[in-house]
Ligand code: ARG
Ligand code: MN
């Protein structure tokens with residue numbers, strides 16, 4: 001597989017600085033070597049360059065860095081569209097606002113190919129606020145709503161050539177959902193498996209059911225992995241830690257099942273804040289999870305299935 005690495009050093013969407021260093025930390029933790037060891041070809045497309053802030057003003061005074069994130073979204077969308085013309089793009093965040101761009105570009109690509117785009121959102125949070133409902137004003141809290149065509153982004157974020165059907169989104173690992181997001185997720189028909197569901201059923205059957213849907217529609221699957229999907233005890237390098245996250249074993253199982261499915265077309269690695277890390281352990285874990293997704297195994301399995 002040709003892996004195409006795209007750096008997106010964005011930090012203005014998070015409440016604190018540091019995610020700008022994410023791509024460097026993932027590279028330092030050995031991402032490229034890990035992929036090559038698994039037999040993949042790696043093409044490093046370098047970093048997306050920030051564009052001039054777009055002069056947009058919004059009535060929600062809580063919003064932070066809207067001109068900057070709006071500009072980043074446009075350039076990341078274009079880069080994601082280009083990078084997805086062959087191979088598997090891997091986007092290195094950057095805070096989760098980069099997914100406004102990656103999803104915009106990937107949705108455009110999928111529409112062009114007449115393939116349905118599915119999204120697996122691995123996160124403590126759904127990031128399903130609109131510009132009107134966010135009260136923190138941190139724009140890493142809005143990318144999934146934007147890409148899913150929720151109202152109120154027009155004129156502020158770039159117009160979307162194609163949206164992601166909310167019914168083709170599965171959010172797994174949620175444990176911090178704001179009231180406005182809860183309502184919007186339910187109304188839009190997003191599949192939500194919160195940590196309560198993980199506790200009750202385990203990750204495997206929840207993920208398997210979603211993968212079966214992707215396969216049945218011959219979909220393209222995008223995986224968006226937020227560091228805070230993971231429990232803070234194993235992944236401290238994130239500004240928005242929430243207790244009770246995925247364990248080491250659960251996270252690797254998710255990645256291995258995704259690998260076995262053969263359905264994953266693109267990946268975001270987001271919210272890594274190296275300033276908050278402990279001797280690189282979170283960056284290393286994110287690289288190891290990526291390796292599991294890209295085929296690293298403890299033992300060969302008798303069958304390749306999910
Ligand atoms: N819902 C909260 C907010 O809107 C938290 C969002 C956290 N998002 C993230 N990508 N870490 O501020
Ligand atoms: Mn997130």
Ligand code: MN
Nearest residue numbers: 124125226228
């Ligand atoms: Mn999160």
Ligand code: MN
Nearest residue numbers: 134135136178
């Ligand atoms: Mn919020």
